[in-house]
Amino acid sequence: MIFNYFKIAWRNLLKSKFYSLINGAGLTLGLGVGILILLWVQDELSFDRFHKHADDIYKLENRVGTGSSKQIWTTTVAPIAMLGKKELPEIKDGVRLCYNESYILFRYKDKVFNEENSQFADPGLFSVFDFGLVQGDARKPFTDDNSVVLTETTAKKYFGNEDPIGKILVVNDQMNFRVSGVVKDFPKNSTIQGDLFLPISKLFNDMYSRRQDGRNRDNDFHQFNYNTYLLLQPGQNISGLADKLRNIHLRNKPDDTDLTYLLQPLVSKHLYKADGSDGGIETVRMFIIIALLILGIACINYVNLSTARSMLRSKEVSMRKIVGAARKQLFTQFIIETALVFGMASAVAVILIYSFLPLYNQLSGKQLVFDFANFQIWKVIGLTLLGTLAVSSIYPALLLSSFDPLKAFKGKTATGISDAALRKVLVVTQFAVSVILIIGTFVISTQLKYIRSKALGYDKTHVLSFGMRNMNSHFEAVKADLLNQPGVIGVTRASSNIVRIGGQTGSNEWDGKEVGETMMSRPMAIEKDFLSFFKMQLVEGKGFTGSVSDSSHFILNETAVKATRLKDPIGKRFKLWDKEGTIIGVVKDFHTTSMRQKIDPSVFYYDAGDANRIYIKTTGNDAEKAIAAAERSWKRYNGDFAFTYGFLDDAFNDMYKSEQQSGFLFNLFAGIAIVISCLGLFGLAAYTAQVRTREIGVRKVLGSSVTGIVRLLASDFIRLIVIAIVIAVPIAWYSMNIWLQDFAYKIHISWWMFVAAGGLALAVAMLTISFQSIKAALMNPVKSLRSE
Structure with missing residues (x-):
């Protein structure tokens, strides 16, 4: 039975190759782009979640200043982590990291490297976090102040296939450091990164051994140089903990009354600021919305074409019912037909994703890898496919399986709701989305251009x-x-x-x-x-x-x-x-x-x-x-x-690199959304011309011009596009104003952006519709009437 369903579905697809191709192309493009965006989103949301105790690790930061000069400092003083661990039962352990600017030149035999991505760290880095120490003792990774832990890639760089443990590296041509551990390369979705780690006790010894003012690592509350992480007791309520840490600080440095401690969950650090305000999560939300919109537009295309062609298949369905087919069987038939189109579109989409992923990484600044053994990738793909399939298949299947046989043979296919009205709503929806995205591209591009061209107050040229x-x-x-x-x-x-x-x-x-x-x-x-x-x-x-x-x-x-x-x-x-x-x-x-x-x-x-x-x-x-x-x-x-x-x-451009990448991708995805919308519009225009063949022939015989017939066929679609523009403008204005709030210096959204976006959408729609309309208008009326 199932095989028979697939065989019939395949025959129907071959019978209407043109519409199958349009449906397949729209779905392939929508699924491919939607999945690519969601893979980017999934990577952003996965940061730092691979640690076993991720939910109990917090980054300690400070809010400092008064009035309008309040700032958030991402680094803290050195003593607070250890004093907090000693005095507060809520804190199980603490880890401090400080960028290494002292020991740069590392030499092994004839190999010399400048290690600029290295840090001083507490030993707890390798026990609190799950970075995977493959050689050495995670509880005591540094054997003394002159020991060093390398990543696997760094160890390979120095020692090749030799065992690195115990090897001596000459640093700055002055002192020796002994390799005491090797850690796996840090995951790309880790906030903490580094190639080489030195004991933080070495830094403290260098800083305080010759000081005469009595400052040491336990009482220096002046230097805010340390990234501090706290591992709390499992399930610990952090309410009040920041105040307790502030009290410890003020007890040691009473004049820092403008200082407040902030505890930020590790799993939210990548996308939020320490005070809970949005950071990168704004871009993630924007891309989630774009992905859903593109998938939605692809679904709308399928629903529109499927319901539009329902009249052409009404007699087929009625005949099946008369010879004994149950509605459940017909419903299954149409679901399988949709699933077959989806299966082929999905296969092509996965191939395209795999092929274009390197280019996508280059454009987005990511390092995504399409690993066929990675469950998370297939989870994203599977959920996307199932969700899109459900949205686009159920209504057309219900509609097609609901025809009354006798009414269908008489040409009456009403189902109790107006599927024509639904198609109009869907066309308006998808073009409203397209216009919103076009306006968004104008606003984002103009804002980024404004940033690059605004007077900085100094000349940085050359x-x-x-x-x-x-x-x-x-x-x-x-x-x-x-x-x-x-x-x-x-x-x-x-x-x-x-x-x-x-x-x-x-x-x-x-x-x-x-x-x-x-x-x-x-x-x-x-x-x-x-x-x-x-x-x-x-x-x-x-x-x-x-x-x-x-x-x-x-x-x-x-x-x-x-x-x-x-x-x-x-x-x-x-x-x-x-x-x-x-x-x-x-x-x-x-x-x-x-x-x-x-x-x-x-x-x-x-x-x-x-x-x-x-x-x-x-x-x-x-x-x-x-x-x-x-x-x-x-x-x-x-x-x-x-x-x-x-x-x-270059430094100035790097400061806005993420905005430039996001802006480029936004423009690209907006263009793809418009292409998908136009595919659907092209298919609907072709269908309209097909079902009105006899009418067109009669009108031509009675003297209608080609221009008049084109106007007749295009007018309904143009009316829908104009409605879409009217709906899209206020939504786009509101959305882009919210996006601009993140910039202290920003453009004002101008009226020309809305006019240009509406004009562009209208022009693209006209070009799409005109091809089929002119083709139908030029058809020989004798031939069209004879075929009818």
């Missing part, structure tokens, strides 16, 4: 930059040498990358500061010609001159002046950390972070020792010569350390 290491103590000689090289037109230095000044501090004072008030600012040590190098504008006062007195001078940006409420700031007292001095200048506001954030207060100070990052301005044509000159200077002072540099333009 500027390369890198950390100097040992070059810093020879800066004047390096600068003089570089300025004599072709392609170099300026050299300066500072303590941070101006594109994204990372450090913040609330350790500042000024005249008029209120008790308990904190201004979170971004401090930056600069050289005397830094402002002129970047063409930054002084709105008051003067810049640094390079004199000794500059060590007690400060330059603030306009936002910092507003935050301090200083009316005439020049000459006023200002203190940054332990540096006491006066304000000598005010620089026009400039962007130091992403334009998702408002401009922060910034403070420039003069300290050659802190200014360890060089900036070299080049001519566009001779940039390679400037890079070669910079590399020669680097090798002169830094030996085997790798020379790595970056242009500020």
Whole structure:
């Protein structure tokens, strides 16, 4: 019986090849794109969930500052984790990580590598988390302060097939580190990443062994440099735990009254901020909606064409009923027919996914792997296919199996509801979705263009930059040498990358500061010609001159002046950390972070020792010569350390890389949604022309023109598209306004975007409909009437 169902279904598909092809193409495209998007979503939602105790691990972060200068710091002080573990029964263990900037050059025999993706870590990293230590003791991964744990790939890089345990690595040509463990390569869906791990006790020994002020790893509440994770007791209620940790902090440093601790679940860290506000989850939600919309449009196409062609199959169904077929059997027949189309579309879609996955990874910035043995991949594919099949098959099967035989033979196929009205609703729906997506592409593209073109407050054109290491103590000689090289037109230095000044501090004072008030600012040590190098504008006062007195001078940006409420700031007292001095200048506001954030207060100070990052301005044509000159200077002072540099333009673009990728994918998916919608519209237009063949022939005989017949056939569809546009505009406006709220600096949604989107949708629909309409209008009326 089942075989017979499939045989009949196959015959019906072959009998109507044109409609089968349209249905198959729409479903294949919809399923392929929908599954690709959902695989991306599944990967985003899987971050950090592979740990056994993932639900009991929390990232500890801080909210600092008062008033409008409140900030979230993702790093904490070192002592809080261990003091919390010691004093609070809720905490089972703690793990601290700190990026390694001290031990970079690793050597084994004749192999030399610069390890820039390494961290200091507590031993608990390999027992609290499930990263899979394949060699070594997870309870004691570091045998002493001069031991190191490598990932499998890193170990292979140094030692090949040799056993790495016990091998000696010479670090910075000064000391030896012994390999004490090997860990599996960190999963791509892990927040914590690294190639090499050193004991955090080594960092503490380096930091505090020679200090004279009494600070040590147990009482230093000044340095917020540590990513801190807490493993809580199973099922622990975290209510009140953050306050207890804050009390411990204030007991040791009473003046940090503006500080609050935040406990963020590990499993939500990738997609949410520590205060619970949206992070990457906004993009995930957007892509889930797009995937469902594309799958929905594919389903609408199938339902529309299936119900539209129901009249053509009504007599077939009636004959089956007369000879004894039950409605249940007919329902099963049509479900199997749909399942057959889905099966073929699914097979082609899976092949396309497998083929285009490398390109998709390149476009999305992911590293997805189509592993046929991966249950999670098949789970996504299976649920998508079953859901889409159920949505698109049940109603057409019910409709086709419900015809009354006698009425069907008389040409009366009404089923109690108007399937024609339903088709119109579905056409309006899918084109409304398409128009919304088109408007979205205009808004997103315009916003990203605005970000790239907005004045930053400084000139970053053709500027390369890198950390100097040992070059810093020879800066004047390096600068003089570089300025004599072709392609170099300026050299300066500072303590941070101006594109994204990372450090913040609330350790500042000024005249008029209120008790308990904190201004979170971004401090930056600069050289005397830094402002002129970047063409930054002084709105008051003067810049640094390079004199000794500059060590007690400060330059603030306009936002910092507003935050301090200083009316005439020049000459006023200002203190940054332990540096006491006066304000000598005010620089026009400039962007130091992403334009998702408002401009922060910034403070420039003069300290050659802190200014360890060089900036070299080049001519566009001779940039390679400037890079070669910079590399020669680097090798002169830094030996085997790798020379790595970056242009500020690239750093700026990298800051918006995720937005660029999301914007491109959004545009791509919007285009695919429109293509799928047009496939359905093309099929409906062809069907309309087919069922109105006799009418068209009669009209032509009676003198109707080709233009009149095309207008007749297209008018109903155009009316539906116009309704779709009217529905889509307010929905798109509302949705895009919500999306823009994440940007502190954003465009205003303009009327032309709605007009352009509606016009584009209308033009595409007209082109789609016109082909079939003109073909029908040009048909010989004698032939069409004879065939009828």
